[in-house]
Amino acid sequence: QVRVVESGGGVVQAGGSMRLSCTASGSINRDGAMGWYRQAPGKQRELVASIASGGTTNYADSVKGRFTISRDSAKNTVYLQMNSLKPEDTAVYYCNAKGQVRITARGVTSDYWGQGTQVTISS
Numbered sequence: 001q002v003r004v005v006e007s008g009g010g011v012v013q014a015g016g017s018m019r020l021s022c023t024a025s026g027s028i029n030r031d032g033a034m035g036w037y038r039q040a041p042g043k044q045r046e047l048v049a050s051i052a053s054g055g056t057t058n059y060a061d062s063v064k065g066r067f068t069i070s071r072d073s074a075k076n077t078v079y080l081q082m083n084s085l086k087p088e089d090t091a092v093y094y095c096n097a098k099g100q101v102r103i104t105a106r107g108v109t110s111d112y113w114g115q116g117t118q119v120t121i122s123s
Contacts, residue, residue, distance in 0.1 A: 001026045001027060002024060002025070002026040002028055002099035002100065003022075003024065003025045003026050003099065003112075003113040004022060004024045004095050004096070004097050004112050004114040005022065005023050005024075005025075005032075005114060006020060006021070006022045006091060006093070006094070006095045006114040006115065006116065006117045007020070007021045007022075007113035007117070008020035008021055008080075008117060009070055009093065009117030009119050010118075010119070010120070011120045011121075011122060012119075012120075012121060012122070013084055013121070013122050013123075014035070014085060014086055014087055014121055014122065014123050015084060015085065016038065016085050016121075017063055017081070017082060017083045017084075017085065018082045018085060018119060019079060019080065019081050019082070020036065020079065020080040020082070020093055020095075020117060020119075021079050022034070022036070022077065022078050022079075022080075022097075022114055023076060024076045024077075024094030024095075024097035024099070025076060026099065027041075027099050028076055028097060028098070028099050029097075029098040029099055029110060030053065030073065030076070031053045032053065032097065032098025032099075032110070033050050033051060033052045033053070033098060034050065034051055034071060034078040034079070034094055034095070034096065034097050035047060035048070035049060035050030035058075035069070035078070035095070035096045036049050036050075036080045036093055036094070036096070036098040037093070037094045037095075037096060038089075038091035038092065038093045038094065038119075039092050039094070039116075040088075040089055040090060040091040040092075043066075043091075044086060045094065046060065047060055048060055048063055048080070048093070049063065049065065049068075049069035050068055050069065050096075050102070051069045051070070051074065051078060052072045053062050055071070057121055062084075062088075063089075066082065066083050066084045066085075067080060067081065067082050067083070068080070068081040068083075069081075073120065076082075077080060078095065078096075078097075080093070082119075084086065084098065085119075085121045086121060087121045087122070087123045088121075089119065089121050090101045090119060090120050090121050091119060091122040092116040092117065093116065093117050093118075093119050094113050094114055094116045095110075096112070096113055096114075097112050098099070098109055098110045098111065098112070099112045
């Protein structure tokens with residue numbers, strides 16, 4: 001079993017900052033990447049940022065220069081520091097971690113997801 005728990009989120013004005021945290025526990029693949037995704041109403045879930053176990057990061061073009069992902073591997077925790085927030089950043093943010101391979105209705109996967117945390121940016 002893998003458990004992924006996010007914290008942070010809420011409402012902030014445009015131009016403000018917010019920090020999200022996510023901790024994974026259980027049968028985690030400690031060599032796997034961890035990342036943040038988001039899904040706005042009526043849109044598909046999209047990658048925001050990811051970080052490999054070695055520290056290599058990847059960002060969506062829309063957040064480059066504004067968001068920073070970091071990882072504390074000892075704590076199996078990943079953070080997303082979000083600065084210069086815009087109304088278009090409003091979405092439910094989901095944390096992703098890699099864990100024990102399992103079979104789901106959608107097929108074989110090693111992806112585990114948190115419950116999501118709402119981020120709302122007011123203009």
